[in-house]
C-alpha cells in the first residue's frame with residue numbers, strides 16, 4: 001500500500017506481510033546493514049539476519065512497517081513499529097515507568113546516508129505516529145544511542161521527551177566482537193486520560209493526540 005509519494009519520486013509504502021516484503025527484502029537487508037554499521041552503532045548484520053528481523057516484525061500483530069522506496073524496489077529508508085508488549089526486553093525496562101500495554105514501540109528507523117537531510121527520517125516517524133491506533137495506545141516509546149547524534153535532536157524537535165532511562169544492548173560489532181552499548185529511552189504522549197478517575201465503563205477517556 002502506498003502511504004505517500006514525494007515530489008522527488010521516493011514512495012513511502014506500508015508492507016504488512018512477509019509475502020508483500022518479497023520484492024524489497026534484499027534491498028532492505030542491504031540498507032539495514034549499511035545504516036547500522038556506521039557509528040555510533042557499529043553493528044554487523046548478515047543479510048539473512050536483517051531479513052529475519054524484517055520477517056519477525058511483519059509477523060508481529062499490529063506492526064507498522066514502512067519502507068521508503070526509490071524506483072521499483074530500492075529501499076532508501078525504513079521505519080518499523082510494534083506494540084511494546086511484543087518486545088519482552090522493552091516491556092521489562094519500561095515496567096512501572098509507562099503503561100506498557102498502552103505503549104507502542106518505534107523499533108527501527110534508518111535512512112541511507114545518500115538520502116538524508118531531505119525530511120525522510122522525520123516523515124517515517126510522523127507517518128508511523130499517524131498509523132498507530134490512538135484509541136488503544138497512549139504512549140510511543142523508542143531508544144536512541146546514548147552517544148548523542150542527530151536522531152536525538154530530530155526526536156526532540158518532534159516533541160519526544162528524554163525520559164532519562166538507559167538500557168544496554170548486546171550486539172555483534174563490525175570488528176566481530178560482541179559488546180554492549182548504551183541506549184536512551186524517549187517517549188511521547190499520544191493521548192491522555194481526562195481525569196484520574198475512570199469513566200462509567202471503567203475505560204480510559206482519551207482526548208487529543210500528540211502527533
Ligand SMILES: CC(C)(COP(=O)(O)OP(=O)(O)OC[C@H]1O[C@@H](n2cnc3c(N)ncnc32)[C@H](O)[C@@H]1OP(=O)(O)O)[C@@H](O)C(=O)NCCC(=O)NCCS
Pocket residue numbers: 035108109110111112115116117118119120121122123142143144145149150151153154157
Ligand atoms: C536519524 C536519521 C533516520 C535521520 O534521517 P534524515 O532523513 O536525515 O532525517 P530528516 O531529513 O527528516 O532530518 C531530521 C532532523 O535531523 C537533523 N538533521 C538532518 N540532517 C542533518 C545534518 N546534515 N546535520 C545535522 N542534523 C541534521 C535535523 O534536526 C533534522 O530536522 P530539520 O530538518 O527539521 O532540521 C538518519 O540520520 C539515520 O538513518 N541515522 C542512522 C540510524 C539511526 O540513528 N537511526 C535512529 C535510531 S532510533
